[in-house]
Amino acid sequence: MSKLEKRTITKQSEDFSQWYLDIIREAELAEVAEVRGCGIVRPYGLKIWELIKAELNKRIEDDGVENVYFPSLVPIENLEMEKDHVEGFSPELAVVTHAGGEELTNKLAIRPTSEAAMYKTYAKWIQSYNDLPLRLNQWANIVRWEKRPRPFLRWSEFLWQEGHTVYATEAEAKDEVQKILGIYSDIYKFMSIPAYCGKKSESEKFAGAVETYTVEVMSRDGKAIQGGTSHYLGTNFAEVFDVSYLGADGEKHFGHQNSWGLSWRSVGALIMAHGDDNGLRLPPNVAPIQIVIVPIFKDDAGKTEVLNYAQKLKESLKEYRVKIDDKPNQTPGFKFHYWELKGVPIRLEIGLQEVSGDKVTLFRRDNNTKEIVLTSDLKKRIKELVVEIADNLYQEAAEFSASHIKRIESWDEIDDSQVWFEASWSEDAESEKKLKERFLMVSRELPLGNENKKPNNKKCFITGKEAKHDWLFAKSY
Amino acid sequence: MSKLEKRTITKQSEDFSQWYLDIIREAELAEVAEVRGCGIVRPYGLKIWELIKAELNKRIEDDGVENVYFPSLVPIENLEMEKDHVEGFSPELAVVTHAGGEELTNKLAIRPTSEAAMYKTYAKWIQSYNDLPLRLNQWANIVRWEKRPRPFLRWSEFLWQEGHTVYATEAEAKDEVQKILGIYSDIYKFMSIPAYCGKKSESEKFAGAVETYTVEVMSRDGKAIQGGTSHYLGTNFAEVFDVSYLGADGEKHFGHQNSWGLSWRSVGALIMAHGDDNGLRLPPNVAPIQIVIVPIFKDDAGKTEVLNYAQKLKESLKEYRVKIDDKPNQTPGFKFHYWELKGVPIRLEIGLQEVSGDKVTLFRRDNNTKEIVLTSDLKKRIKELVVEIADNLYQEAAEFSASHIKRIESWDEIDDSQVWFEASWSEDAESEKKLKERFLMVSRELPLGNENKKPNNKKCFITGKEAKHDWLFAKSY
Numbered sequence: 033m034s035k036l037e038k039r040t041i042t043k044q045s046e047d048f049s050q051w052y053l054d055i056i057r058e059a060e061l062a063e064v065a066e067v068r069g070c071g072i073v074r075p076y077g078l079k080i081w082e083l084i085k086a087e088l089n090k091r092i093e094d095d096g097v098e099n100v101y102f103p104s105l106v107p108i109e110n111l112e113m114e115k116d117h118v119e120g121f122s123p124e125l126a127v128v129t130h131a132g133g134e135e136l137t138n139k140l141a142i143r144p145t146s147e148a149a150m151y152k153t154y155a156k157w158i159q160s161y162n163d164l165p166l167r168l169n170q171w172a173n174i175v176r177w178e179k180r181p182r183p184f185l186r187w188s189e190f191l192w193q194e195g196h197t198v199y200a201t202e203a204e205a206k207d208e209v210q211k212i213l214g215i216y217s218d219i220y221k222f223m224s225i226p227a228y229c230g231k232k233s234e235s236e237k238f239a240g241a242v243e244t245y246t247v248e249v250m251s252r253d254g255k256a257i258q259g260g261t262s263h264y265l266g267t268n269f270a271e272v273f274d275v276s277y278l279g280a281d282g283e284k285h286f287g288h289q290n291s292w293g294l295s296w297r298s299v300g301a302l303i304m305a306h307g308d309d310n311g312l313r314l315p316p317n318v319a320p321i322q323i324v325i326v327p328i329f330k331d332d333a334g335k336t337e338v339l340n341y342a343q344k345l346k347e348s349l350k351e352y353r354v355k356i357d358d359k360p361n362q363t364p365g366f367k368f369h370y371w372e373l374k375g376v377p378i379r380l381e382i383g384l385q386e387v388s389g390d391k392v393t394l395f396r397r398d399n400n401t402k403e404i405v406l407t408s409d410l411k412k413r414i415k416e417l418v419v420e421i422a423d424n425l426y427q428e429a430a431e432f433s434a435s436h437i438k439r440i441e442s443w444d445e446i447d448d449s450q451v452w453f454e455a456s457w458s459e460d461a462e463s464e465k466k467l468k469e470r471f472l473m474v475s476r477e478l479p480l481g482n483e484n485k486k487p488n489n490k491k492c493f494i495t496g497k498e499a500k501h502d503w504l505f506a507k508s509y
Numbered sequence: 510m511s512k513l514e515k516r517t518i519t520k521q522s523e524d525f526s527q528w529y530l531d532i533i534r535e536a537e538l539a540e541v542a543e544v545r546g547c548g549i550v551r552p553y554g555l556k557i558w559e560l561i562k563a564e565l566n567k568r569i570e571d572d573g574v575e576n577v578y579f580p581s582l583v584p585i586e587n588l589e590m591e592k593d594h595v596e597g598f599s600p601e602l603a604v605v606t607h608a609g610g611e612e613l614t615n616k617l618a619i620r621p622t623s624e625a626a627m628y629k630t631y632a633k634w635i636q637s638y639n640d641l642p643l644r645l646n647q648w649a650n651i652v653r654w655e656k657r658p659r660p661f662l663r664w665s666e667f668l669w670q671e672g673h674t675v676y677a678t679e680a681e682a683k684d685e686v687q688k689i690l691g692i693y694s695d696i697y698k699f700m701s702i703p704a705y706c707g708k709k710s711e712s713e714k715f716a717g718a719v720e721t722y723t724v725e726v727m728s729r730d731g732k733a734i735q736g737g738t739s740h741y742l743g744t745n746f747a748e749v750f751d752v753s754y755l756g757a758d759g760e761k762h763f764g765h766q767n768s769w770g771l772s773w774r775s776v777g778a779l780i781m782a783h784g785d786d787n788g789l790r791l792p793p794n795v796a797p798i799q800i801v802i803v804p805i806f807k808d809d810a811g812k813t814e815v816l817n818y819a820q821k822l823k824e825s826l827k828e829y830r831v832k833i834d835d836k837p838n839q840t841p842g843f844k845f846h847y848w849e850l851k852g853v854p855i856r857l858e859i860g861l862q863e864v865s866g867d868k869v870t871l872f873r874r875d876n877n878t879k880e881i882v883l884t885s886d887l888k889k890r891i892k893e894l895v896v897e898i899a900d901n902l903y904q905e906a907a908e909f910s911a912s913h914i915k916r917i918e919s920w921d922e923i924d925d926s927q928v929w930f931e932a933s934w935s936e937d938a939e940s941e942k943k944l945k946e947r948f949l950m951v952s953r954e955l956p957l958g959n960e961n962k963k964p965n966n967k968k969c970f971i972t973g974k975e976a977k978h979d980w981l982f983a984k985s986y
Contacts, residue, residue, distance in 0.1 A: 065580045065630075066587075067617060072630060075575035075645065082576065098552035099559065103542045103666050104581075104619075104650055105603070110543075126582070126608040128619070131665075132654030133600050140544060142581075142605070142619070153542075153549060168552065173581055173650060177609030188608075189580050 039373055043309050048253040055303060056183045059312050059374045069181040069188030073296070076374065077184075079320035081191065081296045085171070087222050087317070088193065088294060091215050092169055097195060100168040102149050105140040110148040113272045117147065120239020124176040126188075142175040147240065147265070147291060150196050151273035158198060158287060160278045165204065166287075167197040174295070184300030185257065185509045192295030198275060198287040202266070205288035209245055209262045212292045213480075216247045216260040219294065224315035224425035225249050225305045226433055227259060228504065230477030235461050238291075242266035248476050248504070250433040251304035254451035256476045256506035259301050260294035300509070305429050312375025313397050315425050316352075316418040323354045323414070324376045328364045328383035341387045345380060348411060352418075372397060377421050378414065398424050437504070442493050446471055452506035456487035456499035463494035467505065476504045516850055520786050525730040532780060533660045536789050536851045546658040546665030550773070553851065554661075556797035558668065558773045562648065564699050564794070565670065565771060568692050569646055574672060577645040579626050582617040587625040590749045594624065597716020601653040603665075619652040624717065624742075624768060627673050628750035635675060635764060637755045642681065643764075644674040651772075661777030662734065662986045669772030675752060675764040679743070682765035686722055686739045689769045693724045693737040696771065701792035701902035702726050702782045703910055704736060705981065707954030712938050715768075719743035725953050725981070727910040728781035731928035733953045733983035736778050737771035777986070782906050789852025790874050792902050793829075793895040800831045800891070801853045805841045805860035818864045822857060825888060829895075849874060854898050855891065875901050914981070919970050923948055929983035933976035935969035943971060944982065953981045 041054035056062050061077035073081070093099075105128060112118045121144045128140040143149050150168075158166060171193050178188045195212065199205040213229050220227040227247040237244035241263035249259045267286040270276065275287045306313040316322045325345055327338045339358060346354045357367050364381070371379055381393040390407045398421045405413050440446060440455040450471065457463070457475065468474050478501050487499040518531035533539050538554030541547075550558070570576075582605060589595045598621045605617040620626050627645075635643060648670050655665045672689065676682040690706050697704040704724040714721035718740035725733045744763035747753065752764045783790040793799050802822060804815045816835060823831045834844050841858070848856055856872040863869050867884045875898045882890045915930040917923060923930075927948065934940070934952065945951050955978050964976040 063630075066584060067580050067582045070580035070582065072580070073578040075577055078576050078578050099555050100552055101550040101555050101668065103544050103547035103549070104652070105544045105547065105666070107543060123610050125610075126605050126617075128603050129606045131603040132656070133602075140603075153540075175581070179609070189582070191578065 039370065041309070041311060041373070044252060044307075045309075048251075051307075051309075052304065053183070055307055055311055055373075061299075061303070062183050064183075067188070069178045071181075071183055071187045071189075076320055077299060080299050080302065080314070080318050083318045083320070084219065084223070084296075084298055085193070088215070088219050089171070091218065092193075092195065092212075095211070095215070097167045097169045097197070100170055101172070102143075102146055102153070102170060104143050104173065106143050106146070106149040108139045108141050110152065111141055111144075113148065114240045114269055116268075117240035121145070121176070124178070126175045126177055143172065144174060144176045145291070145293070146170060146172070146194055146196065147269055151269050151275055151289075154196070154198060154287075155274045155276070158275060158277050161200050161280055164198060164200045164277060164287065165208075167195070167208075169193055169195040182300075182509065184303070185297050190295050190297070192293050195290070195292045197290045198270075199290075200277065200279070200285070200287070202264075202288050205290050206264055209243070209264045209290055209292070212262040212290070213245045213247065216262065216292075216294055219298070220247060220249060220259055220301075221426070222317050223298070223302050223305075224317075224422050224429065225259075225301065226426065226430040228433075228477065228479060230479040230504065231483065232261075232477060233459065233461075233464060233475045233503075235464055236474060236476075238263045240265060240268055241291075242268065246477050248506075248508075249301050249305055250429070250436060250452065251301070251509065252307065252432065253304075254436045254507075256452060256504075256508040257297065257301045257304060258476075258508065259298060260292070262292040263290060265289040265291060304509070306425055307375070310400070311373030313425065314375035314377055315422045316377045317422060319375065319377050320353065321355045321371075321374070321376050322352045322418070323349060323378045323380060324371045325354065325356045325380045325382060326364055326367050326371070327356065327358055328381060334384040334387070337387050338382055338384060342382055345382070345392070345407070345410070349414065352414070368395075372400075378417060396421055398428075439488075440493055440505075441489055445493075452476075452504065454502055454504055455493040456489035456491070457501065457503045458492035458495050458497045459500045459503075460492070460495055460497065463492065466494060471507075473505055473507045476506045476508065478503050516847065518786070518788060518850070521729060521784075522786075525728075528784075528786075529781065530660070532784055532788055532850075538776070538780070539660050544665070546655045548658075548660055548664045548666075553797055554776060557776050557779065557791070557795050560795045560797070561696065561700065561773075561775055562670070565692070565696050566648070568695065569670075569672065569689075572688070572692070574644045574646045574674070577647055578649070579620075579623055579630070579647060581620050581650065583620050583623070583626040585616045585618050587629065588618055588621075590625065591717045591746055593745075594717035598622070598653070601655070603652045603654055620649065621651060621653045622768070622770070623647060623649070623671055623673065624746055628746050628752055628766075631673070631675060631764075632751045632753070635752060635754050638677050638757055641675060641677045641754060641764065642685075644672070644685075646670055646672040659777075659986065661780070662774050667772050667774070669770050672767070672769045674767045675747075676767075677754065677756070677762070677764070679765050682767050683741055686720070686741045686767055686769070689739040689767070690722045690724065693739065693769075693771055696775070697724060697726055697736055697778075698903070699794050700775070700779050700782075701794075701899050701906065702736075702778065703903065703907040705910075705954065705956060707956040707981065708960065709738075709954060710936065710938075710941060710952045710980075712941055713951060715740045717742060717745055718768075719745065723954050725983075726778050726782055727906070727913060727929065728778070728986065729784065729909065730781075731913045731984075733929060733981075733985040734774065734778045734781060735953075735985065736775060737769070739769035740767060742766040742768060781986070783902055784852070787877070788850030790902065791852035791854055792899045793854045794899060796852065796854050797830065798832045798848075798851070798853050799829045799895070800826060800855045800857060801848045802831065802833045802857045802859060803841055803844050803848070804833065804835055805858060811861040811864070814864050815859055815861060819859055822859070822869070822884070822887070826891065829891070845872070849877075855894060873898060875905075916965075917970055917982075918966055922970075929953075929981065931979055931981055932970040933964035933966035933968070934978065934980045935972050935974045936977045936980075937969070937972055937974065940969065940971035948984075950982055950984045953983045953985065955980050
């Protein structure tokens with residue numbers, strides 16, 4: 033792990049994909065595992081996920097959802113029960129054929145998602161309308177064998193939460209789909225990332241769902257990242273797994289089901305939404321280290337004073353995640369570079385000058401500016417700054433996103449440089465295929481606000497037929 | 510889930526194993542999954558684990574350990590590298606032979622523990638003595654195919670934490686082994702359970718370890734439950750995976766490694782250490798619901814007053830996990846029974862009499878007694894009670910455990926009713942085998958305090974040869 037040469041990363045403008053891989057490696061977020069397509073998430077990367085997870089878990093528990101844990105292994109025959117579901121997931125399954133020294137009669141898959149793992153049990157738990165709604169969530173590892181892995185965004189194994197709920201009525205279930213979408217959007221706001229909420233097209237929805245809603249966020253190369261999805265499953269799975277209840281009317285009814293998930297892709301989105309040529313830029317909410325203190329002294333001159341002062345500062349900032357970097361044999365410049373790369377929001381530089389002046393030199397990573405702060409004002413200033421930095425990163429990302437969505441009226445306006453655009457669409461599957469084949473992009477979503485609005489253009493930008501709504505289209509990760 | 514008949518459980522004295530299964534089912538902790546040997550942990554059971562996990566995570570993070578996540582799939586050839594390790598684990602492996610629609614050239618096992626998954630990467634991370642110590646921990650699911658599953662204690666899949674650390678020297682590594690053992694012991698104290706700390710015999714140690722230390726706790730049928738283990742691995746794995754470092758002396762040295770784990774077996778131990786014929790008894794620290802408020806009214810007489818009063822009480826007790834049980838169509842008696850079964854430490858009963866007298870009837874589950882408390886005194890009384898209840902449960906368990914360990918001097922004193930005893934032992938593997946074959950018990954541990962002490966009896970209770978130390982022996986789960 034020791035590395036004394038300066039860590040360098042490719043410029044975003046040169047090669048964004050390489051920039052992303054470089055930052056993952058040099059900021060010590062993760063690395064490639066021996067097992068194909070899998071990653072090892074290192075402490076600095078995992079802590080970001082744990083901070084996201086804690087906030088999301090609080091939000092869904094406050095909303096009345098309870099956590100549960102089902103086995104990671106699913107009988108293949110359960111997965112085969114819902115036709116669309118098995119079609120969607122069977123190419124990605126990892127299959128256990130032997131266990132305990134014997135060949136298994138019934139093969140097991142490692143869960144690629146847990147509908148098929150849970151709903152037979154749901155059928156036992158739910159008897160009458162009194163048992164509804166049933167609202168459970170699971171934090172779990174998932175395996176989907178990836179042909180083209182990318183750190184955090186697309187690994188063969190990933191960590192996520194998956195909510196699985198059952199309601200008596202369609203209306204209640206659909207209300208929850210939107211509520212969860214709102215929570216996901218808030219979680220991105222918590223990361224200072226604006227989220228575009230909307231509905232997926234028929235071809236892009238979850239395998240087995242009636243409707244899929246999504247939060248999409250923009251990377252700094254203009255591409256879209258699917259940040260979390262909330263599905264209304266209707267009675268598709270309920271009919272197959274017999275998730276039914278005896279109604280107040282004395283009749284049997286099928287439950288209306290939802291499932292919704294957000295994974296550590298969100299860490300990838302965070303990196304891509306805020307990072308710059310110097311490395312990560314983390315909003316304080318999800319920064320493993322919110323403040324780094326770098327004591328500066330030449331040889332041993334002033335060492336004790338400076339270190340004591342640093343320690344005192346750290347103790348006065350107990351409500352934050354603070355680290356003193358007193359590693360020997362590294363220059364201040366080397367340390368500055370390192371912590372900027374790791375995206376620490378606030379750096380306090382302390383030399384003898386600062387000690388004698390009862391002040392600190394404060395560097396903020398969001399806009400790379402320095403200011404001098406009197407120690408007596410420090411707590412107040414930092415309290416302001418954690419909000420300012422979060423707001424500033426949000427604003428910057430919001431302006432970037434808004435300015436990188438073009439309006440397109442016709443097929444001829446699209447060229448290979450196009451990354452994310454809005455257009456009026458006929459919602460015709462064949463036309464989406466054409467776009468995918470020619471420009472490697474598909475619809476990302478029908479934005480929430482456009483669902484009940486007429487399109488800006490009456491003619492579909494691809495087919496020329498009648499357009500139904502204004503949609504977002506983008507290249508994506 | 511709705512169930513209006515009264516839930517009944519077998520008496521401990523009649524059939525302890527059945528009592529355990531009944532309580533798991535009726536207190537809605539977990540149930541048997543479709544996949545053989547696996548369990549589904551329901552919200553009430555999982556919350557207990559989450560409370561244990563949060564405390565343990567805090568303890569190890571405070572000690573400087575960082576969390577990491579490695580893939581759940583391990584190349585079989587890695588598992589085969591350490592001879593004792595593969596012998597210990599290969600009979601229990603679940604093997605993935607196909608993934609992404611293709612047969613794998615290199616078969617993968619789902620991690621039965623992660624030494625073989627992590628240490629090749631450790632070898633890359635560690636170059637010089639500056640990189641040491643390396644102290645990482647992982648919260649993960651584990652698969653070990655069980656022939657005789659038992660809820661929480663022995664499922665084919667379970668959740669745990671596994672710490673994996675590397676030190677430059679044997680002394681430092683061994684210090685940590687003891688420190689972690691102390692943390693595990695504290696975690697049981699947090700659950701009001703006395704833990705017996707000690708060293709495992711050669712035949713009972715972890716496959717691949719030099720030394721295994723354990724915390725053992727006593728079930729209320731007198732049997733032992735292994736509650737967590739802390740292993741000194743020496744350089745066994747380091748030599749195989751080349752976990753080595755360049756020392757200050759310029760020479761290459763192998764790292765001294767530890768691994769240590771505590772799983773949701775601890776939930777099983779909690780049930781077995783405190784439960785009684787009426788159900789669970791939970792110490793407040795790990796109770797998903799610490800206080801249940803049962804409003805009592807006949808028909809609609811007083812309903813509003815009583816419910817408002819209950820709500821006001823709940824709001825005044827915000828620092829606790831409080832639930833109001835206002836389910837209709839259930840008698841107070843039914844509810845009392847239900848929450849006693851679920852082990853809720855404190856119950857507040859509120860009827861019109863309580864409302865008009867500005868008081869509550871308070872029931873504590875640890876000793877099943879009632880008291881009347883004035884509302885003005887309630888916060889103070891509950892603050893005392895959470896400590897009192899925890900202490901009382903601990904005392905009771907400590908006295909029970911101490912009084913159920915017999916001292917045995919010779920083989921002839923053992924009979925089939927013997928469950929847990931202390932004896933002076935020659936530490937001879939053959940003699941342990943004999944004990945196992947005849948009485949289905951093995952050594953549990955050499956208690957910490959006995960390591961540097963002469964045995965009480967010079968003669969081994971089995972062989973009559975020279976005894977080395979006083980050991981604990983027990984039947985176990």
